[in-house]
Amino acid sequence: MNKKDCFFLGKIVKKYSFKGELLAKLDTDQPELYENLDSIFVDLRGNLVPFFIESSQLHKSELLRIKFEEVDTEADADSLMKSDLYLPLDFLPELADDKFYFHEIIGFTVEDTNFGHVGTITGVNDSTGQSLFEIDREGIEILIPMNDAFIEKVDKPNKTIIVDTPEGLIDLFLEE
DSSP: OOGGGEEEEEEEEEEOOTTSOEEEEEOSSOGGGGTTOSEEEEEETTEEEEEEEEEEEEETTTEEEEEETTOOSHHHHHTTTTOEEEEEGGGSOOOOTTOOOGGGGTTOEEEETTTEEEEEEEEEEOSSSSOEEEEEETTEEEEEEOOTTTEEEEETTTTEEEEOOOTTHHHHHHOO
16 A cells, blocks of 8 residues: 555554554544444555554543554553554545545646636645645646635536636736
8 A cells, every 4th residue: 555545643652551552643523434444554664554443432532532452551652652643535524515635636626717727736735824725837837725715616526627817817828
């Protein structure tokens, strides 16, 4: 399994008991969806290694208490500390039609209600305070804030996102 086929679920943050139990901080608004998993991928030195889950339960709402099979001692648990946890993309819950995961929209076409055809989404920049659509328009990169006020419609079947950006925003990227 490769990371590109998975999504980041969370990180092991501390040991829970001397019997190898661990606590993981989940990166989700719905931790209860991941309470009864059979297995999970643990990132060990850059490799995703499958671990089978003996038991798991939510602990203080945002932490998941996990007991992996064959992790029975504190030393076993220590070897997994601070490891990232991943699940295959098909474990992601279905979203409403107007919502999307960033990986889903790569390759979507962007149309602006005033400007017209903008280009194709090549990525999402979420390293800034405001996430940005990264759009390729014939070799020119255009960045449009992923702001609910700008997004008019997400048409998943036709792989198109219709935006209504402030006048002149797209032109800023096209002027030389």
